[in-house]
Amino acid sequence: MEILNPENFTSGQLVSAAYIRVSTDEQALDTNSLSHQIEIVKAHSPDVLFIDVESGSVHDRKEFLQLLDLIKKGVVNKVIAKSLDRVLRNDESSQELKRLIKKGSFTLTLINQGKVDLTNSVGEFSFDLQALFAIHELRVIKERVLSGFAQRRAQNKAGVRPPSFYRIDEHSKYVLDTRPCLCLLTDRPLDYLNLYEEIDDSDKLMCRTKTHIARDIVEIFIQTSSGNKTLRLLHEKYGVPKKVPSRLNKNPRDNQKVKRMCIATVDELLFWASGDSLQNWLMNPVLQGHTAYCKTREKGLKLDSQKWDVHKNTHPEQRLITDREAEKIQEIMELNAQCRIRQNATFYLTGLVFCQACTYKCILKRNPRYAYYGCRHSSTGCSNHKCVRIEKIDQAIITALVERITITRQKLRVSEKVSLESTQLIKK
Template sequence: MGQIVGYERVSSNEQAINQNALKQQDHRIQEYGVDMVIQDIESGADPDREGFNHLLDLVSQGKVDEIVSTRWDRLTRNELVYLQFKAILKASNVKLTLLDQGEVDLSTAFGELSADMQAMFAVHERRMLKERVQRGCEYRRFNKVAWTRAPWGYGIKNDKYVLDTEPIICILEDRPQNFLELYDEPDTSPLLLSISKSQIAREAVDVFLQTRRTRKVLRYLYLKYGVERKKGTGETGNGQEGDKKRTKGTNLVLSKELLFWSAGGNLKEWLENPVLRGHTAYKKYKKRGSKKDPKDWEMHYDTHPDQRLISDEEFQEIQEILKSNARQIGTPGKTFYLTGLVICERCGHKCVLKRNADYQYYGCRNSTIGCSNRKCIRIEKIDEAIINQLFNRANEIALAPDGLQEEALETSELSILKQQLQELEKILEMNPTHILKKTQYDLQKEIESQSNQANNDNFVQATAMQLIRRPEARKKTFWYTLTLEERDIIYDKLVRKIAILDGEVVSVDLTI
């Protein structure tokens, strides 16, 4: 004999708005009387739900006599999935009971018509909801208002992003000498020297620019604001030994009031959010939920310029650091300031850092699986080749005319776009149609985007040029006295790649 199986589903949005939505379904289905319950927290339009697929597998195996749910839209909001589900129920002769709509009888034409109408209403409701959401999004984009969720350190006020300046935490080491006299002060009192989310957010940016690693930022924040979790035992219930369980201490970092990033990837994504620079981005996600490439976002610039957390110049530096970090390969804890820059001349792959008790050296990562470049090269030898190249380049630039040193030519593609815009504006004066205005807007945005990218490149180039033009750069002793941290920063700006072959440096490719 088969089982009576209950199926419960809420979307992630429903769960976020009403955390009891799933509990309410579960209570009603358990009251009906079922042998087991299957749950999903997914959209009803998604045909690939783990719980729903498991339910269909049980039905196909003949292990289910009856399915109990609250409504058709809990089972599916997709017409194709409905038709497949109905066919499976008819073939397996499984009874379906919907607590809000009654027993579904698929054995008669009228019963099947009734089920079709109920299911189609669920599909129609989803279509209407999708249409309302789409219109709402179009309205928000047209009026350049804040998107539905503010990034960490921000809030939304009057449809604009604003820095969250509400005090949320006080640090013991910063407390005033008369702190005992302030016991009755409200939490928002300026006398308490409280810290807001926007202050912590800015602090995170400063620490990242200094340490250049997302994990180091998280470690710093956890040490400063978090409370270490404590493992121990605590008595529950009647206090008997068997009721003891492991407990954990408070962690402010994971509390609702403070709650910031729990992984380096989350911090990276936050740093790249245009809201922090005073801009708003729309159409960031594809239909299936994955994020688009930033160049495909619909950007609206300076929507809240007075609420910037980071400047454009700082963002360029952040991008360069993140790009440099993305190059790091090898075993955790064994990355180095040269990792990602050293390339095998034979196979073209990045080399990995290797160490023994006395030396550090690089070798081709494919040397044991096909590449014949099996001889490693010590770091000292690579450094010597880089310094020679930088020293020679610094002296070459010092002798070059000033105009050649800082020349920045506009890209040919950008020039063509500007020429097209000029021609289009002439046509618009005679024929200002909606289509031409839309084309003008798209061209302006493309020129703005490419100009920003060109400015980014110029900033990086100028920074590299400033480094190489320093008077001390024309002395080899300057390069040899750099610390590892300084080489990490400077090499990242000046060195594009180092090619090695048979234990020797073949070439050093610079960015300037």
């Protein structure tokens, strides 16, 4: 079956669509749930698929809105879905769909029970009940999840998803991942191809575990003080491609496909996609032997780390970093955050600073800590190799301006031709 691209449709052309949705949690627990649903609806040969990986409690789902739009434009006149809870778990979507079905804009067929009929009161009652049940079910799921969280918290148990390089053992405690890891390029032995047949715990193999690598990451970060630099070094050292080559093209639907592919592949990689996610990992209390609960507010928004409920020493023998290292990491991150603020600052002096030796304009140069101006020709002939930090230039300008004002004021006082306005100026 060929699945068409909804953007190629013109109005007047009637097509059938299938709507598929899994929540992010469902997707995380069972990566097959999406493909399973696709298989089911494909059996009904729709012309086009709409897929959302999002909670049904949200009305503004990207592809769902796109589908509604095409229904209103009269392009889509038939929709198939596995069941009503896949289509909606909120009141707004339910009302909107009912309105469109009653208007005759489209027909909705649910695979588990057939075509939705709103022409009589029984049919409408049945639809309302199912919609209500879908909404209620979501509340029950939420309640169950919350009570599960509370229970885990009370018993100092690990969260649902362990941070990288950790696993959750049978007692629901965090443990370091000590499985061997194969991805060493820079320090592999010359005869590594001959080791192919060796058994897993052979002495000839460099039995480097995930924990060894995790320690390595911590040490490299403390040395380089930068998430991005650490990642770059790690990718070089362990020979892991940084990211899936993202040849993102102009078609947004293809873009999504590539993104989905990237998520799947990045998951299998050893490292993170960005320096920021590496820093988030380093800040996870699990690495210091603690467990943090209540890290998110409603709708998955992350809470500030100061507001987390941290239970200390839940797995002290499984800590990856010492208190001293944790302090050091905290310091580095604070400094990096300050630098980031400065990076976003506008440098108003650019173009106004000149080299004393060659009289050309100076350029802004930076390192992670400081920003400074230096001669643009210092490496190509100019004898002036000095650089001046912007704070120093700022200070010099302020001093010069203050001096200028003082002199002007003195001059004004001496002068007999001071007008009324000028006296007011002096008072100010």
